[in-house]
Amino acid sequence: MQLVRGLHNLRPQHRGCVATIGNFDGVHRGHQAILARLRERAVELGLPSCVVIFEPQPREFFAPQTAPARLARLRDKLKLLADEGVDQVLCLAFNQQLSKLSATEFIDTVLIDGLDVKHLEVGDDFRFGCDRIGDFDFLRKAGLSRGFTVEAAQTVEIGGARVSSTKVRNALTAADFALAERLLGRPFEISGRILHGQKLARQLGTPTANVQLKRRRAPLTGVYLVSAQIDGKSWPGVANIGVRPTVEGDGSPHLEVHFLDFTGVLYGRRLTVVFHHKLRDEQRFASLEALKTAINADVAAARAYWHGQPLTTSLK
Known part of the structure; x- marks a missing residue:
C-alpha cells in the first residue's frame, strides 16, 4: 500500500482511482464493509483503490480538548487499511485552508484535480465541506456532471444497532470487550x-x-x-x-x-x-x-x- 502525504505529492500513477473518504477510526466492521465494496469496484473498473483520510481528524482540529479519544493512531490505522487490501491512502493535513473549502471546492480540488476519481464509495452519514452541504445526494449530482459515479454503503448493524466508532468507544468505556470485538471484527x-x-x-x-x-x-x-x-x-x-x-x-x-x-x-x-x-x-x-x-x-x-x-x- 502506498501512502501519499498531501495533494502536492500525488503523481500520475495515483490519479484515476476508486476512492472513499472518512476518518476510519478503528477500521471497524462498518468501515470494513465500505472497503470491501471499494475493492470490488476497483477490480471491476481495473483501477487502484484509494482511501482519503485527514490528519488531524476534523473534530481534533476544531475542538482538540473535547474530541473523542482515537481508537487507533495513524500508524495502526494505516496497517489496518493495508490489511483490508487498500492500494493507496491519501492523507490530507486538516488545517485552516482545508477546513474553509466548500463542498464544491473540495470536489474540484481533491476529487477532480487531485485524484481524478472515477467512482466514489461513501458511508451513509458522510458529510463534508465548510458549508456542510456535501452529502450523498450532493456527490451524486456532482458526479453526473463531472464524470464519476457514487455509491452509498449499506449500514452494518450488530444486535439491531449501527456499527460506529462511537459504539466501540462506548463498549470500551463499559469494559465490554466482547462487544468491542464484535464491532471491530478483532480484539x-x-x-x-x-x-x-x-x-x-x-x-x-x-x-x-x-x-x-x-x-x-x-x-x-x-x-x-x-x-x-x-x-x-x-x-x-x-x-x-x-x-x-x-x-x-x-x-x-x-x-x-x-x-x-x-x-x-x-x-x-x-x-x-x-x-x-x-x-x-x-x-x-x-x-x-x-x-x-x-x-x-x-x-x-x-x-x-x-x-x-x-x-x-x-x-x-
Whole structure:
C-alpha cells in the first residue's frame, strides 16, 4: 500500500482511482464493509483503490480538548487499511485552508484535480465541506456532471444497532470487550514502542513495560488483564492505563504492562497489547506502600484469571 502525504505529492500513477473518504477510526466492521465494496469496484473498473483520510481528524482540529479519544493512531490505522487490501491512502493535513473549502471546492480540488476519481464509495452519514452541504445526494449530482459515479454503503448493524466508532468507544468505556470485538471484527488492542520509564514499578517489585502512547486521550482507563505476543508466544499480564495519579506525572496517558513470569529485555521494541477484562478503575493511593499492595492484588487477580486455562485457549 502506498501512502501519499498531501495533494502536492500525488503523481500520475495515483490519479484515476476508486476512492472513499472518512476518518476510519478503528477500521471497524462498518468501515470494513465500505472497503470491501471499494475493492470490488476497483477490480471491476481495473483501477487502484484509494482511501482519503485527514490528519488531524476534523473534530481534533476544531475542538482538540473535547474530541473523542482515537481508537487507533495513524500508524495502526494505516496497517489496518493495508490489511483490508487498500492500494493507496491519501492523507490530507486538516488545517485552516482545508477546513474553509466548500463542498464544491473540495470536489474540484481533491476529487477532480487531485485524484481524478472515477467512482466514489461513501458511508451513509458522510458529510463534508465548510458549508456542510456535501452529502450523498450532493456527490451524486456532482458526479453526473463531472464524470464519476457514487455509491452509498449499506449500514452494518450488530444486535439491531449501527456499527460506529462511537459504539466501540462506548463498549470500551463499559469494559465490554466482547462487544468491542464484535464491532471491530478483532480484539481491541493498543500498539506502541517500549520506552524507559521511571523504574518505580521495578522498585515496587512489579517491573513494567512502558508502552509509548502518543495520545492526547486514551480510549480507556483503569487496570486490565491483557496479553501480548512476544517472540511468537502469548504472554498474559496486567496493565494500567491512565495518568498515574499516585505518582507525579505530566498528566498524559501512560500504558504500563506487567507480564506474568516473563523475563527479558523489551526496551525499544514495538508491542501490541490486547485487552481482555477490567479489574478496577485507576485510583489515587495515599502512599507508595498502598499502591504496592494494590498492584500485588492486581497481579494475584491476573494469575487467578488465567489459572487452569492456557492463554492461547482463553483468547479464542
